[in-house]
Each structure stands twice: as C-alpha cells, then as structure tokens.
Amino acid sequence: MANILIIVGTESGNAQMCADHLANNLPRLGHAIEIAGDADAGCVELAGREIVLVCTSTHGDGELPDNLIPLAERLRRDSPDLGAMRYGVIALGDQTYSSTFCKAGKDMDALLAVCGAQKVGERLEIDACTQPLPDEDALNWAQEWVTLL
C-alpha cells in the first residue's frame, strides 16, 4: 500500500477531474490518496513526502497553471533535498500547441528531478485533441504506475 499525494495544477478543472477519479478508484487497490488541489497545491509541503503524483495541465504559451506557480518558484529558489521522494507525472495538454505540448508537466518533472526526487515510470501525456476522457486515461496509467512503486 502506498500513501500518494496528488498535486494538481489546473485552470479549468480537467486535471482536478483526473485527480478526483484516481482518488475515487485507487483506494480499492489498497492505496491512500491525498489531493493538494486548486487552492492548496501552491503551498504544499513536500519535505517528508515519499510518493507524489503531479497532475497538471499547461496553459498560456507553455505555462504552468496559476495555482502551481508558487510551488514551482519555491522548488527553483530553494532546491530542497527531495532524495527520499518518488514521483510520477500526468501531463494534460493539447497537441495543437505543438511547441509547448504538455510543457508544464515536463517542467515540473524536470524540477523534481533537479531536487533529487526519483521518477517512477514514464510521464503520461494526455492530448485533449484525441482523448475526450482524460480521467479514464489517467486511471489506466495510474493502475500500472502504482505497481511500480
């Protein structure tokens, strides 16, 4: 069993919907899920966290959702030692934005890696153009991901 913190970056709710779907379904597999959502992802404390799943969309021209910016700035500024943390990334985007596809998820992935956190599995990238049910995609991926923890 894993205690998983899902950190959500969202502007219009799709990433939150994915996180909620995981929180509704992963406990059946024996995992405990906590969500740092729209309001509290920016100020979440990562020290002491063992397993984190970042679930974020990309907005603007390859930018993080507003609610995730304070966390990213803190990671960049403080470079905390996250060597004890394992993480995964679910990145939501749209291939129409070809040069910045899922860039926020990629940036959060790189930031956590620079702080020493160890990535588990490959990042999931969900394309809004071709995937009308991102929460189903996220759950399918997460069911595999938890077996790697």
Ligand SMILES: Cc1cc2nc3c(=O)[nH]c(=O)nc-3n(C[C@H](O)[C@H](O)[C@H](O)COP(=O)(O)O)c2cc1C
């Ligand atoms: C104004 C705007 C800008 C966007 N910019 C990007 C982008 O640069 N790269 C990308 O991959 N997706 C981009 N997207 C697509 C969103 O990431 C995608 O629709 C996602 O599912 C939204 O999730 P959310 O509701 O959790 O914010 C953009 C969407 C909007 C509305």
